[in-house]
Amino acid sequence: MSKLRLSITMSLDGYVAGPDQSEENPLGVGGMELHQWFFPLEEFREMHGEAGGEVNASSAIVEERRANIGSTIMGRNMFGPVRGPWPDESWRGWWGEDPPYHHPVFVLTHHPREPLEMEGDTTFYFVSDGIEPALAQAKDAAEGGDVWLAGGASAVNQYLAARLVDEIDISIAPVALGAGARLFDGVERGALKLKQVRVVDAPGVTHIKYEVS
């Protein structure tokens, strides 16, 4: 059975992005601080075509999160800063012509758009008929693999509230952002039955994995 697996980095005070997200500041004020554990890694540099970098306790976690993933779901705000109907086809994601996915990516949006084929086997599909059809398409496209639920908070919280997430692998960064996009917002008590299955103490971050039933 194909699973929907959330992996995401959260501040100790519960935010996955800071306030005032914009094209210049996609993660909002302070949001980059969340990912300080990730940037020095060899895996991160390799994704961006750079050599070198660290190997530490987070490296195996990054590998584990990528293993067996066949497709990705993300919210429109994670894909880009454009709001409302697409004015044209010029916005092609934050990641350049060869995005670090290398599989089908399903972008939740209220505004239909033709699929966008990029280099390196990444194609963005725009799904405007809801989170459940998006999940069905993503599972189908994963061809037996799992689906990565990547963000942002609004998309993730919708899937959590609808009890469609099978696994939560959360990285808790030693940061308090004070405001921003809050994970679990609108997710009611009882929506998630969690079982802690793995904890890793890595430099500057704690990775905790939960099974959700």
Place this chain on the structure above:
Amino acid sequence: MSKLRLSITMSLDGYVAGPDQSEENPLGVGGMELHQWFFPLEEFREMHGEAGGEVNASSAIVEERRANIGSTIMGRNMFGPVRGPWPDESWRGWWGEDPPYHHPVFVLTHHPREPLEMEGDTTFYFVSDGIEPALAQAKDAAEGGDVWLAGGASAVNQYLAARLVDEIDISIAPVALGAGARLFDGVERGALKLKQVRVVDAPGVTHIKYEVS
């Protein structure tokens, strides 16, 4: 130097108590689920005069948190359900005649009250002139030891926002409460500079310690 050390259990979605706290339900709806990791421990049973219980990876954490503590600070809601001026002296805390502190406990309240001496070396002092005088008195009473900041959310958040906390040792329970008393509420970005110093993977809980500067 005497430190102010916060140790507290939080749900994955950021709450330290559920909604609708009352005398019958001091931790609010679902709040007891937060502490499921603690109740089976030998240390917990011993505090309540019972024999038996488990020893697991949380046991050493409980010991570590109690070590070198000379006094405690708590908010009035953690001391009891009475609101407004004290109608009389009949409320003597949730813990019976021999509370599990065995040192001076400073209760933050807007309403003065005479100190309350209990069995087993616990005395409750009611401090009505603010969080800084309470901390000064608690440090003095600790006689070189540290001060435990015990809860609830409102008292803790005031100390965090005022940058008076030296250490945060947080237990993250595999629970989503959906509502309740939120830790870090009102604590602005920049108020806490955190350094992760220790992570423990224990049955049904993750313990993370941060130094605050």
